[in-house]
Amino acid sequence: MLVRTRVNGEWREADVWPGASLLSMLRDDLGLLGTKNACEQGECGSCSAWLDGEVVCSCLVLAAQAEGREVRTVEDLADGDRLHPVQQAFLDAGAVQCGFCTPGMVVAATDLLERDPDPSDEAVREALSGNLCRCTGYQKIVDAVRLAASRAGGGA
Amino acid sequence: MAQTAERVVGTEVRRKEDPELITGQARYSDDLAAPGMLWMKLVLSPFAHARITSVDVSPALQVPGVVAAFGGRDLAGEWAGPLPTAWPVTDDLKNPPMYPLATDEVRFQGEGVAVVLAESRAAAEDGAEAVVAEYDPLPVVLDMEEALKDGADLVHADLGTNASYTWTLTNGDVDAVFATAPVVVKERYVVQRQIPAAMEPRALLAEYAPAMGEYTLTTSTQIPHIVRVVLAAFVLGIPESKLRVRAPNVGGGFGSKIRVSPEESLALVLARRTGRPVKWTGDRSSDVLTTHHARDQIQEIELAADEDGRIRGYRTRLIANMGAYLLLVGPGVPLLGAFLFCGPYGGEAYHFECTGVFTNTTPTDAYRGAGRPEATYAIERAIDALARRVGRDPVEIRRMNFLPESDGPIPSPGGLTVDSGHYNGTLDKALELVGYEELRAEQRARRERGDAKQIGIGFSTYIEMCGLAPSRVLGSLKYAAGGWDAARIRVLPTGKVTAFVGVSPHGQGHATTFSQILSDDLGIPVDDIEVVHGDTALAPLGMDTYGSRSLSVGGVAVHRAADRIVEKARKIAAHELEVSEDDLEYVRGRFSVKGAPDRARTIPEVAFSAWTAHNLPEGVEPELDASAVYDPENFVYPYGAHICAVEVDTETGQVDVLRYAAVDDVGTIINPQIVDGQVAGGVIQGIAEALFEEAVYDENGDLLTSSLTNYEVPAASDVPSIRIDKTVTPSTTNELGVKGVGETGTIASPPAVINAVVDALSHLGVTEMARPATPERVWRAIQQAKGGAA
Ligand code: FES
Ligand code: FES
Numbered sequence: 001m002l003v004r005t006r007v008n009g010e011w012r013e014a015d016v017w018p019g020a021s022l023l024s025m026l027r028d029d030l031g032l033l034g035t036k037n038a039c040e041q042g043e044c045g046s047c048s049a050w051l052d053g054e055v056v057c058s059c060l061v062l063a064a065q066a067e068g069r070e071v072r073t074v075e076d077l078a079d080g081d082r083l084h085p086v087q088q089a090f091l092d093a094g095a096v097q098c099g100f101c102t103p104g105m106v107v108a109a110t111d112l113l114e115r116d117p118d119p120s121d122e123a124v125r126e127a128l129s130g131n132l133c134r135c136t137g138y139q140k141i142v143d144a145v146r147l148a149a150s151r152a153g154g155g156a
Numbered sequence: 157m158a159q160t161a162e163r164v165v166g167t168e169v170r171r172k173e174d175p176e177l178i179t180g181q182a183r184y185s186d187d188l189a190a191p192g193m194l195w196m197k198l199v200l201s202p203f204a205h206a207r208i209t210s211v212d213v214s215p216a217l218q219v220p221g222v223v224a225a226f227g228g229r230d231l232a233g234e235w236a237g238p239l240p241t242a243w244p245v246t247d248d249l250k251n252p253p254m255y256p257l258a259t260d261e262v263r264f265q266g267e268g269v270a271v272v273l274a275e276s277r278a279a280a281e282d283g284a285e286a287v288v289a290e291y292d293p294l295p296v297v298l299d300m301e302e303a304l305k306d307g308a309d310l311v312h313a314d315l316g317t318n319a320s321y322t323w324t325l326t327n328g329d330v331d332a333v334f335a336t337a338p339v340v341v342k343e344r345y346v347v348q349r350q351i352p353a354a355m356e357p358r359a360l361l362a363e364y365a366p367a368m369g370e371y372t373l374t375t376s377t378q379i380p381h382i383v384r385v386v387l388a389a390f391v392l393g394i395p396e397s398k399l400r401v402r403a404p405n406v407g408g409g410f411g412s413k414i415r416v417s418p419e420e421s422l423a424l425v426l427a428r429r430t431g432r433p434v435k436w437t438g439d440r441s442s443d444v445l446t447t448h449h450a451r452d453q454i455q456e457i458e459l460a461a462d463e464d465g466r467i468r469g470y471r472t473r474l475i476a477n478m479g480a481y482l483l484l485v486g487p488g489v490p491l492l493g494a495f496l497f498c499g500p501y502g503g504e505a506y507h508f509e510c511t512g513v514f515t516n517t518t519p520t521d522a523y524r525g526a527g528r529p530e531a532t533y534a535i536e537r538a539i540d541a542l543a544r545r546v547g548r549d550p551v552e553i554r555r556m557n558f559l560p561e562s563d564g565p566i567p568s569p570g571g572l573t574v575d576s577g578h579y580n581g582t583l584d585k586a587l588e589l590v591g592y593e594e595l596r597a598e599q600r601a602r603r604e605r606g607d608a609k610q611i612g613i614g615f616s617t618y619i620e621m622c623g624l625a626p627s628r629v630l631g632s633l634k635y636a637a638g639g640w641d642a643a644r645i646r647v648l649p650t651g652k653v654t655a656f657v658g659v660s661p662h663g664q665g666h667a668t669t670f671s672q673i674l675s676d677d678l679g680i681p682v683d684d685i686e687v688v689h690g691d692t693a694l695a696p697l698g699m700d701t702y703g704s705r706s707l708s709v710g711g712v713a714v715h716r717a718a719d720r721i722v723e724k725a726r727k728i729a730a731h732e733l734e735v736s737e738d739d740l741e742y743v744r745g746r747f748s749v750k751g752a753p754d755r756a757r758t759i760p761e762v763a764f765s766a767w768t769a770h771n772l773p774e775g776v777e778p779e780l781d782a783s784a785v786y787d788p789e790n791f792v793y794p795y796g797a798h799i800c801a802v803e804v805d806t807e808t809g810q811v812d813v814l815r816y817a818a819v820d821d822v823g824t825i826i827n828p829q830i831v832d833g834q835v836a837g838g839v840i841q842g843i844a845e846a847l848f849e850e851a852v853y854d855e856n857g858d859l860l861t862s863s864l865t866n867y868e869v870p871a872a873s874d875v876p877s878i879r880i881d882k883t884v885t886p887s888t889t890n891e892l893g894v895k896g897v898g899e900t901g902t903i904a905s906p907p908a909v910i911n912a913v914v915d916a917l918s919h920l921g922v923t924e925m926a927r928p929a930t931p932e933r934v935w936r937a938i939q940q941a942k943g944g945a946a
Contacts, residue, residue, distance in 0.1 A: 017278055028277075033187040034180015038355045038407075039440040043864040046355060074180040087178040091170055094829040097837060098663030099177025100355040100407030106178060121877070129873035132864060134355045134408050135663050137840030137901075138872040140833055 005066045007032070008076040016063045022056075023047045025063035026073060034074040034103045038132070045131030048104035049073045055111045057130070074103035077110065086110045089148035090141070097135035105131050109145045118149050163744075164672045168829040169682055171668045182405045185359035185376040190433035193361070194223055196423055197280035199270035199287045200442060201262035204298075204516040204857020205311070206291035208260055208269060215286040216272050221279025224430060225272045225287060228257035234425045236393025239416055239481075240386060242636040243488030245512075249321040252312045254481035254519075256391075256418035262291070263311055263480035264518050265857055266445025271422050273430060277437075296516045296857040300454055300475045303513050311480055311514040320478055320512040321487060325494055327571050328505030333469035337460035341545050343538045347530045348927055349452035349477065349851040351444055351861065352523045353869050354662075356407020358447060359437040362423035366431055369394075371424050374402045378413040379700035380660055382637065384692045386416045386484075392424060399424075403690035406662035410841070411522030412447050413662065414702050415484050419446075444862050449851055450523030452477035453490065457497060457534045460505070465546040465553050469505035470569060472497040472534065478512045479519035486520055487512050491633055492527030492621075492703070495570035499535040500579050500619035500795055501557040503569040516857045522702060524841060524902040528620045536616045536907035540914070544923065550911070551587070554617045555580060564888055565790075572621060574793045575888045575895075582819045582883050583617055586797035589879050590817035595801050603919055608807045611814065612916025616908035619795035622896040623889065624703030627787050640787035641705070642697035643713040645674070645721055647780040649767035651760025653678060653685040655717075658698015659710035660690040664898060665830045666706055670714050672826050673892070677718035678759050679745015697785065704794070704896030707826065712890045713786040720782035721759070728765055728780075729757035731773035792887045792895040796820035798839070800908040804916040809935030811847055811913055816878040818904065823887040823895035831897050832880050838901015839878050844870045845902065846909035850928050917941070 004013050007030060014029035023040070026032040026049065035058060036046040042060040049058045050072035051065075077084035083091065086109050096102050105128065112119060112127040119127065124145045125138065133141060176182040199211075211227035238253030257268045272283035295309035302308055303318040311318055334340060360375035371394065377383055380401040388396040406413060423434040438446065453476045460469035476490040490510040497508055543553040558579040559566050565573045592613070599611040624630070625639035642658040655670060667687035675682045688694050699709075722742060729747040730737040733755055740747045748756040762780060765771065769778035801815040818839055825831050848868035852860045861867035868874075886893025906927065913929045914922060921941035926933050 019278070024277075027187075032180075033183070036184075036356075036407075037186065037437075038357065039864055041440060041863055041865075043440075044355065078179045081175075083175065083178065090178050091174045094168070094171065094833050096171065096174045096177050097665070097833060098355065098408040099173070099182055099405065100184065102177050103180040125872040129871040132355060132869055132871060134353060134410070134841070134869065135837045136833060137836040137838070137878070138875060139836040139840075139877050142872065142877065 001064065003063050003067050005069060005071050007071045008073060014063065018064065020063045021059050022061040022063050022066050023058040026058060032073050032075055036100055036103055038100065045108060046101050046104040048107040048131065055108055074107055077106065084110065085151060086113065086148045089151065090144045093140050093144035093147050095136060095140040095144035101131060101133040105133065105141060112145065113149055113152065117152060119145065164675050164682060165826050169668055169672055169827055171665045172671065172682065173665055173667055184356055184405045184407050185361065185374055186437045188361045188374055188404065189435065190361060190363055193433035193435045194273040194275065194430060195277045195280040196426065196434050196436040197272045197284040198268040198419065199284045199289060200445060201258065201265060201267045201269055203262055203291050203293055204265045204296045205294040206262050207294060208258060208262060209290045209292050211270050212288040213270055215288060216283040219279060219283045219286050221275040222283035223273045223275065225270065225283060227270045228255065228259040231257060231425065232259055235391060237390050239418065239421065240390045241482040241484060241487060243485045243634065245323050245487045245491060245634055246321045249487065250315050250317065251482050252315060256421040264516055265859055266442065266518060268418055273426055273434065298515055298517065298853055298857060300477055300513045300515060303515055304475065304511065311516055318514045320482060320514060322509060322511045323491060324509040326507045327569060330469055330471060330505040330507040333505040334458065334460045334471060337468050338463045339461040339545060340458055341538060341541045342456065342458045343541050345455045345534055345537055346926060347451045347453045347455065347533055350450045350523055350845060350849055351851050351867050352410045352412035352447065352450060353864065353867065354408030354410055354412050357438040357440055357443040358413065358417065358419065360420055360423055361433060361435050362427040363433045364427040369398050371399045373399065373420060373424060374404055375420055376406050376413055377403050378406065378409040378660060378662055378702055380690055380692055381658065381698045381700050383416050383420065387420060387424065391416065391421050400693045403660050409662040410524040411450065411526055411702060414522050415448060440864065441862055444867065445518060445859055448483055448521040449479065449518045450520050451530060452520055453530050455530065455534045457538045459538050459542050461542055463546065465542055465548050465556060467501055467503045467557050469503055470498045471507045474510040476510055476512050477517065477520055478514055479517045480514060481519045483519045483521040485522055488635060489522055489527045493531030495572050495621065496528055496531035496619065497535050498569040499532065500559050500577065500617060502559050506569040517853060524838065525899040526703065528899065528903045529842065529906060532616065532618045532903050533907045536618065537911065540911050550615050554583065554615065563885065573790060574619065575790060576885045577619065577793065577795050578883065578885055579617060579795060582795065582821055583797040585881055585883060586799045586817045586819040589819060589881050590799040590801060590815050592799065609803050609805050610916045612802050612804060612912040612914065614800045614908045614910065614912025614915055616798045616904045618904040619793055620899065620903045621791040621793055622704035622899060623708035623788055623792035624705045625791060626789055637699065638787065639699065639709065640785050641699050641710040641713050642783065642785045643710065643717040644783040645717045647721060647759060647763035649764050651680065651684065651763055653680050654688060655685065655714060656688045656695035657710055657714060658695055659701045659706040660698065661701055661706065664706060669707060669826045669830060670711060673711060673715050674718055676744060677715060678721060680759065704898040708792045708890060708894050708896045709786060709788055711894060712892055713784045715892055716784035716786055717782050720784060721780060724776065724782060725759055725762040725780060727773050727776050728762045732757055732765060788889055790889045792823065792889050794820060794822045794895040794897060794900050796900065796904060798904040798908040800912040802909065802912040802916055804913060804934060806938055809931035809938065811929050811934060813843060813876045813909065816876055818878055819881045819883065820900050821883045821885050822897040822900065824884060824893035825882065826894065834897045835880050835901050836878060838899060839905045840870065840875050842902040842905030843875060843909055846906040847928050
């Protein structure tokens with residue numbers, strides 16, 4: 001079936017099978033490989049992307065459900081070689097190890113800061129609790145989110 | 157002219173790996189495609205133990221898009237031999253063959269029985285579903301102790317036993333020490349089975365060029381070089397020179413990607429048979445079955461001590477679960493802990509023995525720490541038991557038993573020569589960092605009040621051996637390969653540097669760390685240094701990444717190769733400046749004439765001269781290029797003190813980590829931010845091992861914990877922030893003074909957590925706590941201590 005979706009500001013079309021997930025459409029059909037697949041069961045958040053402004057596990061959303069809607073992925077964050085402030089904070093805080101969880105983490109963190117510009121540590125941990133990371137123990141990820149918040153002028 | 161660059165070793169250089177990872181531009185194995193590629197899907201056994209009565213792949217061939225399908229027997233002629241173990245720990249080791257697909261019998265849930273190739277992933281999945289495999293179930297062996305009894309059901313009937321091997325080590329007169337010691341404590345611990353669960357499931361792309369007979373395997377591995385030699389020589393029987401193995405970005409490993417896999421073997425053979433590239437990506441539900449599991453030991457440890465608690469002897473007996481087959485280094489994993497059941501403590505006698513046992517479970521192999529977390533768990537729990545017995549404080553008992561403090565080598569009861577260590581130093585710092593006195597006061601207050609929520613404080617003053625490893629030691633332990641590593645450095649004519657290294661990262665930041673070393677050695681900015689790894693064609697010499705070896709072996713090779721660059725450059729600089737080599741002074745990238753510092757040559761200038769080769773001294777070859785292969789003389793021995801404070805709800809059994817302090821000594825630190833990241837990640841993984849994670853089988857051998865929710869990999873909201881500090885005692889094993897930090901966290905933390913839980917409940921009479929310390933287990937332990945029905 002043909003699905004027409006506005007992805008990162010551009011209308012895109014993909015011919016997918018009816019059971020295909022948004023994740024597989026992004027990765028296999030649209031070549032947007034930044035969104036990762038670590039479980040396809042809604043358990044890890046590595047596939048996080050925005051659908052009409054709301055972060056979803058794209059592995060749990062059918063590609064067909066994205067018809068006519070707005071999808072935003074990690075690829076939309078950086079501006080050329082200028083990192084998005086949240087990405088810059090991840091880099092500066094040392095919040096990346098293997099990087100496999102990172103795109104999903106950055107999406108979830110960016111979404112959190114758009115809603116709550118000065119989250120507490122607990123709020124950060126809660127907001128990121130759908131995104132698993134096996135490498136970092138989360139400590140420097142929390143640091144990164146707080147760093148991004150403070151740079152944006154929210155709180156300490 | 158003053159030196160241009162500040163030293164960068166020891167500073168928090170930002171990781172050069174990160175921009176592509178953070179933006180999603182990095183390519184991992186599953187991100188790769190090749191024109192015309194086929195998707196591969198395996199059919200896995202649903203049974204833990206069964207005879208295969210038939211495998212019919214013909215229905216799969218009817219599925220649109222399916223190109224080929226094979227059962228185990230169809231491919232039996234393809235293999236030069238079974239998937240080998242590289243660590244046959246004893247001469248009489250029982251090592252039953254495991255082939256990429258089973259032919260007659262399956263011995264764990266998830267063993268492959270057939271394989272399907274199709275034009276799309278969906279078609280491959282439909283095809284695999286259509287394969288009809290029939291089984292005749294056999295008795296399932298799960299309990300390790302039962303498995304070793306006479307008359308037990310057998311995993312491999314033809315072996316006549318479930319025991320694979322027994323390996324022993326004895327130092328000193330153990331029997332005499334235990335016969336005469338006034339105090340003997342004997343403890344039994346179960347270190348439960350773990351699933352490594354790297355976030356990136358294993359994935360690969362296999363390609364074959366028929367005209368040249370050349371294979372290329374791009375695979376999510378920690379060990380491209382070992383995969384190459386093992387697959388070529390033992391599994392496929394092809395010339396090693398015809399196989400190139402690449403590890404692109406790898407999404408975490410923790411030991412789980414130290415393997416030579418059925419999938420890699422199958423994909424290469426099928427790429428050749430079909431003439432098309434073959435892609436395979438393990439989905440999570442098959443990954444938890446087919447990627448190896450870990451830990452899973454039953455431990456008996458005895459300490460012989462004087463009345464005051466001074467330890468005189470150690471005696472350990474282990475049963476280690478191998479699962480259904482011996483994997484690449486599976487049988488050797490317990491040996492990596494064999495020398496460490498004495499921790500950083502003294503004594504005169506030491507005995508260790510381990511029996512590896514087969515069960516109908518996923519085979520086990522290395523997982524972050526491999527053998528050393530198990531050893532540390534046993535000794536750090538047992539020393540607390542000894543403290544309780546002789547009426548001492550856990551701090552006191554540790555201090556009185558520490559090995560002599562030294563900047564240089566000291567022998568240990570386990571037979572190691574520890575490179576350096578100041579154990580009181582890390583302990584003092586950790587006590588302060590955690591706020592020990594305050595925590596003890598709070599603990600007393602809560603006990604007096606009889607609060608429902610009690611506090612406990614647990615210690616782990618660990619030591620480990622890593623930096624695997626001196627090749628001659630590996631040889632004496634019957635490991636089949638060496639422990640050296642290699643680097644080749646080329647200073648390009650433009651003054652930029654390319655370093656080809658044999659270690660292969662999956663999140664550790666090697667490119668940054670090695671660039672820092674080279675930057676100081678050669679005076680070249682970090683950004684002008686490129687580190688190439690994970691490709692047997694570009695960096696052919698290497699032994700890969702495991703056992704916290706990348707810096708302490710690979711990094712030392714990088715440093716030595718840089719020394720050779722400087723050596724060669726000195727000849728060229730002296731020639732051009734028309735002075736003798738002895739008249740030159742070298743400081744970070746610049747040779748200057750002693751007494752005439754303006755007469756100078758920099759490394760980039762010399763590199764250009766070496767490339768043009770217009771005016772080289774007699775006997776000096778063109779190009780500024782050098783290699784080194786470094787084989788360490790000894791292991792390196794990180795150590796430290798971890799202190800955990802937990803709050804235990806005595807009504808619900810819920811355990812929360814209140815505070816955690818990790819003070820490690822990992823020798824010289826190249827990049828503090830990377831080191832702290834390794835510590836934090838490892839500690840949280842170890843806390844999860846102590847509190848949440850356990851692979852559970854039902855009585856049929858079905859894995860119950862088969863997803864990331866019922867196997868509890870923790871989320872950010874489940875774990876605490878930890879306090880991290882260091883002391884620095886340079887290693888005497890290598891000239892960088894580095895020790896290694898990849899595994900310290902998982903080695904140190906589980907006993908600190910469990911000791912804390914026991915401490916929180918000790919006033920109720922609780923002395924034992926099984927792990928993971930789930931609310932249910934904790935609640936039962938409390939009820940049992942109270943004498944209630946549990
Ligand atoms: S891949 Fe979607 S939640 Fe894991
Ligand atoms: S950085 Fe590896 S999973 Fe998060």
